[in-house]
Amino acid sequence: MERAILEYKGARYELPVIDGTEQERAIDISNLRKDSGLITLDVGYQNTGSCTSAITFIDGDRGILRYRGIPIEVLAERSTFTETAFLLIYGHLPVEAERRAFSERLTENSMIHEDMLRFFDGFPPTAHPMAILSTMVNALSVYYPGYFTEDFESGTFDLMAVRLISKIRTIAAYSFKHSIGEPFVYPRHDLRYCANFLSMMFHSPVKPYEIDPDIEKALNALLILHADHEQNCSTSTVRLVGSSMVNLYASICAGICALWGPLHGGANQHVIEMLEGIQQQGLSVRDCVARAKDKDNRFRLFGFGHRIYKNYDPRAIILKGMCDTLLKKFNISEPLIDIAMELESAALADDFFIERKLYPNVDFYSGILYRMIGIPTNMFTVMFAIGRLPGWIAQWKEMHDSVPLKIGRPRQLYTGPPLSDYVPMDQR
Numbered sequence: 001m002e003r004a005i006l007e008y009k010g011a012r013y014e015l016p017v018i019d020g021t022e023q024e025r026a027i028d029i030s031n032l033r034k035d036s037g038l039i040t041l042d043v044g045y046q047n048t049g050s051c052t053s054a055i056t057f058i059d060g061d062r063g064i065l066r067y068r069g070i071p072i073e074v075l076a077e078r079s080t081f082t083e084t085a086f087l088l089i090y091g092h093l094p095v096e097a098e099r100r101a102f103s104e105r106l107t108e109n110s111m112i113h114e115d116m117l118r119f120f121d122g123f124p125p126t127a128h129p130m131a132i133l134s135t136m137v138n139a140l141s142v143y144y145p146g147y148f149t150e151d152f153e154s155g156t157f158d159l160m161a162v163r164l165i166s167k168i169r170t171i172a173a174y175s176f177k178h179s180i181g182e183p184f185v186y187p188r189h190d191l192r193y194c195a196n197f198l199s200m201m202f203h204s205p206v207k208p209y210e211i212d213p214d215i216e217k218a219l220n221a222l223l224i225l226h227a228d229h230e231q232n233c234s235t236s237t238v239r240l241v242g243s244s245m246v247n248l249y250a251s252i253c254a255g256i257c258a259l260w261g262p263l264h265g266g267a268n269q270h271v272i273e274m275l276e277g278i279q280q281q282g283l284s285v286r287d288c289v290a291r292a293k294d295k296d297n298r299f300r301l302f303g304f305g306h307r308i309y310k311n312y313d314p315r316a317i318i319l320k321g322m323c324d325t326l327l328k329k330f331n332i333s334e335p336l337i338d339i340a341m342e343l344e345s346a347a348l349a350d351d352f353f354i355e356r357k358l359y360p361n362v363d364f365y366s367g368i369l370y371r372m373i374g375i376p377t378n379m380f381t382v383m384f385a386i387g388r389l390p391g392w393i394a395q396w397k398e399m400h401d402s403v404p405l406k407i408g409r410p411r412q413l414y415t416g417p418p419l420s421d422y423v424p425m426d427q428r
């Protein structure tokens, strides 16, 4: 095994270098503090691996994203969201019997306990759907208790996983129906995952909803593209919270809250609001780019930049193509897409963005697609959460499968006052 050498105050420390399957290398510093008294400091974890993982591979410089080795482009074209969920969680594509059993279990678990419907009465119609989603997902632990620590081997985990994947879309659709004051539409056993969601969202007793195969296909691909993205903010949150051995629902609820922020999954809502702002307030694309570059202005170009991708986000490329397909098929004129493309060209030609390698990310075009599907803007991040759920579950499982399970507990460098006397403020 290769070793890296750290020299400090005349002492020499040998640190093992670990190889990943894609020629990635990591210096293992697990014993550094024990051996040298030193810790490493890496604010924002820009350069710190928190785990080893066999789920998702990203090469941000080359714009590569693969789940369990399979390129995202292939999955978006050929797989279904539920098959991809199985792949992420169990590590292989399902054989026919597994696929059927997984699908049947999703159908069986698609309703939510009738008593949980009363929760909706307490939410104001204006409630943000992410607040409703996180609350309801945590509340699943009340109605469907199950703690893997008691019986991880007996299938409790598998049941919790299908419950979550199936019920999350029911909760999401019900929060929309509640916000517009329409009756809930129950899930149907005869519809596939995405079609079922569209029916629960848009069907109404007075206006039947016809499922368009291209809309269903686009939704399927959108969810696949969001299904995992290794150790991002929300996934790391799921792992960290889960490492305390709390149940899966509570860990996922924490992930949903982390995703909500505008620097993470909440960016998709902000992208559309930004594009609408340009359209409605008569802002020019140039003004917008100038504001994003201004250090005294906290405004950022939402949907641009990524901690990992220093190239075009491969998901954004696929989504942009899908936007074109739907625009052509439905012959829609969507001014926001023209503004988005103008903004993209302006940013990609600007030295500020070139030097910092800031390219469109997944959130830049996903909002436009969700709009075409009919999803309201404040639900975009909920759609992201539905898509990301299998990844969170897979990462949670991988962490719990690893032995020994270590509680997540970063260190810090204390910079506060030294030992001080207790002197009340007014006696100083």
Ligand code: ACO
Binding pocket: 044, 262, 263, 264, 265, 267, 292, 293, 299, 300, 301, 302, 303, 304, 305, 306, 307, 308, 356, 358, 361, 362, 363
């Ligand atoms: N607009 C303007 N400037 C930006 C942007 C942006 N969208 N993104 C980064 N920058 C600039 C920063 O000001 C900084 O400039 P400096 O070096 O002069 O200080 C430099 O680029 C590096 O930015 P950081 O914030 O240090 O990069 P980091 O890797 O920490 O952040 C992040 C990544 C949060 C995604 C950032 O690019 C951002 O805020 N983007 C906008 C929000 C967004 O689209 N989020 C969704 C990301 S994808 C996802 O989570 C699903």
